Amino acid sequence: MEKHSFYSEKELEKEAQRLYEKLKKTHFSLDECKERAALTLEINRIKKEKNAVILAHSYQTPDIIYGVADFVGDSLELSRQAAKTKAEIIVFAGVKFMAETAKILSPKKTVLLPSVQAGCSLSESITAEDVKKMKKQFPNVPVVCYINTSAEVKAECDACCTSANALQVVESFDSDKVIFLPDELMAQNIQNQTKKKIISWKGLCVVHKEFKAKDIEETKKRFSGVKILVHTECSPSVVTLADFSGGTSGMINYAKTHLDESFMMVTECGLSDRMKVELPEKNFVGTCELCPFMKKNNLELILQVLKEPREEQIIEVPKEIRIKAKKAIDRMIKTKNLSD
Ligand code: SF4
Incomplete structure (x- = not known):
């Protein structure tokens, strides 16, 4: 990883500890937090200098979510944040369609996508x-x-x-x-x-199609009383086994508001990582799947796009497309049940 020598040992140690406090519930070691400390310090410094915000989807890695993100959520929550923020620059740590939605809702702002390979199979x-x-x-x-x-x-x-x-x-x-x-x-x-x-x-x-009913049945056998929370991009045979099915925010709300101790989050692994940090008193069990597109973003790319974005990292939506697409998005926003 690139080093930023202008931070003192003391500053780097303090930042590594800050990261580790959050990330220790996930797979991150203290050494990995030390490796990232210079990057997160530098990203957070440039963010202020340039009046930028970082919006991160829940499927991003924990070092992005807890190291540099200003807002974390699903694509719609983040687009709403994009429209509300006073920042001039929005770095969208997510995938391309999300950054485009943010641009449609905030056409005057600069929207940057760290990895141009962050697509989506859907x-x-x-x-x-x-x-x-x-x-x-x-x-x-x-x-x-x-x-x-x-x-x-x-x-x-x-x-x-x-x-x-x-x-x-x-x-x-x-x-x-x-x-x-x-x-x-x-x-x-x-x-x-x-x-x-x-x-x-x-x-x-490509992520949600991989879950099979047998994964759920095995988890139910292994962890008695586990609640199964399923994303509705999964197949109907998996959804029918769920205690709750919906989008990522609905799954988070369920885990936060129910007294049960164990949950299986049938979705991308980032959501279980987020829950392990935010609900340390509960258990998140069973298998999860990684989204190869979401994981294209990393701290190095976020730093690079903030410092000097390449043309292809700057999201543009032609006016004619933007106006028509916004009509479809406005109807979505007006229709109830957006708590997810
Ligand atoms: S998990 Fe990845 S592939 Fe699946 S819908 Fe989300 S961005 Fe697209």
């Missing part, structure tokens, strides 16, 4: 052309897209939704059919809860 499964073709094939059928889509795809849709309000957004249309894209498994989960006919796309989240 977002990349569909293009605006694909949506246009679907609209031709199913004329007058409303189109709802999950927030995990590109700005161009959102611009072709009637409404956007999160995992918290997907069902409510679908139900808000006065039509017996709704196109729901791009997540095929989430579409099946919605189909199980609505009388409307759901026409789906073939997108899958």
